[in-house]
Amino acid sequence: LVVHVPIADADSSTPRPILDLIAAHQSFVLSGHENPDGDCLGAQVALYHLLHGLGKRVAIVNPDPLTRTYDFLARHTPFSSLRPGAPLPAAEVLVLLDCAWLSRLGKLGERFAAARNKIAVIDHHVGSERGDGSVAYVDHEAPATGSLVHDLWQALGRALTPPAAEGVMLSLVADTGWFRYSNTDARALKLAGQLVEAGVDACALYDRLHRRNQPDSVEILGTALIGARLRLDGRFGYACLDRALVERAARADFDTDVVMEPLRSLDRIEVVALFKERQDGAIKLSLRAKGGIDVHAIAAQLGGGGHKKAAGATLRLPIAQAITAVEQKVREALQAAGMSVGP
């Protein structure tokens, strides 16, 4: 039987405490952060099938329903999301994947807090070992949360089923940018090879994730790129989606992050920004760094957050002023890094 120890006393760097927890309980509910991404969902899929195969009762309940991009996961794995008034599934243990705090689950987090399940955390983010889990498996070096769930399969000596392998692969490709980001290490690529052996069709997964766009997406992308501008000696590029284009993109389920990619592919570029005008007039800003500029520091000055290479903020300014404000912050960051910024 597992003793419910404070997390500081448990070793979160090995899967052992989580494995003991699994052995000692029969019912589990899996969840993760709001707007769950590929890593969060893929890790849930892989853990669902592990627990199910061990004869446990298990349910996935997320703050948000599956978006169209990820709807294919439902063919092998039951997903559900919070509905106001509907009861949560009874479970001894709540497992948070790809996050470590109930506050990241919005209203669902409040419901879970009231339900007082035992909480376990599986995550690869820095600091998650100090999260809401009383048991945790946290590895900052792991390319994805899904690869930590793969460790559990391995530790139990079980061969991944094809749906579980697809889940781990989804996690991996989501968090490595399909093996393009700097976290693409030998471990990630070798694991991907094992997952293909376990039944994943990499090409079909790519098509499912990235090649089911709506017809209007081509013109939306073209329109946004035509309006893109380069500033600061070609080191800063940005595109804007006005209210009408944001609405078109939403109707077409278009992933607007795609607009930043051709800008990020420019030789001299250091920082890319995307400005999206919301219905309420506020500007949603996304920032991406190609080289060493810390866009999290820029976003933080504007009241936002994120990571060093990908960050965002919400600006309550007319779009022209928002652009000027961001350009000024980027100019300062480039100058601080000793780079030319043009006239």
Place this chain on the structure above:
Amino acid sequence: LVVHVPIADADSSTPRPILDLIAAHQSFVLSGHENPDGDCLGAQVALYHLLHGLGKRVAIVNPDPLTRTYDFLARHTPFSSLRPGAPLPAAEVLVLLDCAWLSRLGKLGERFAAARNKIAVIDHHVGSERGDGSVAYVDHEAPATGSLVHDLWQALGRALTPPAAEGVMLSLVADTGWFRYSNTDARALKLAGQLVEAGVDACALYDRLHRRNQPDSVEILGTALIGARLRLDGRFGYACLDRALVERAARADFDTDVVMEPLRSLDRIEVVALFKERQDGAIKLSLRAKGGIDVHAIAAQLGGGGHKKAAGATLRLPIAQAITAVEQKVREALQAAGMSVGP
């Protein structure tokens, strides 16, 4: 000592004959097809460093110089290309990589034919075992020619140097579409993991290959996408680059294939076409299939060639007529496959 046997008598499915050839000779010249792609160049890099490390004399001579996309290879590996009047390096053995016929080398092929070197072939294309090589290592199942050169390193028990690992990785990512195409198997991904262990920085390689675009490339892409059209119930999409845009793309070193990607990412699409108007008025057609339609068969009807999923042709028609002609062929192919083509 190697006996110069007709290829029909040698076993081209193992690296042994090529290894014997290497052991028995001191000087090698490496070459490949015209407009060498990443697989051809990467395989040459990997073989250059293997032979060099074995104390052999070795030179790379290609039909065409390195394009800007691949210029970074020259920092570790000397490349040269045919210059009219300049002598070819003297070598006992000519190794053709990623092709099997001297005719694929254009004028350089004629020069090599006259030089009468012994010819070896390393390739992964169907039929290459019947090429111009008197010795060959051909594996149709290999994801890239570079992975066959990796086999030679392994067979000789030598650890890949970082430049050689980068060469094999370039081959792999070129021919698997950065691990997205249907030839992305477990072997390809595990090999990629080994190459990262041997010193390849996957993220840096991606940036070198795909993120050194010129400023104008964003607007060229936007302009081409704005003009893209969908036909045949959304199953056929095309974009056109008129003479002016083709010229802009050439000045910006812009890889126009990129224009087809957003069209290929549409849910219903089966066939994508790109029409490029050349300076002489002829239309260069590129075709890509997403599903099962054989675009090689379509291109062949128009006097072109290629593969099932990627083909092309040159059409001597005004652009509007070229579009009509291609649309008609695509319509017939879709109907033959039992697909709707709209009104």
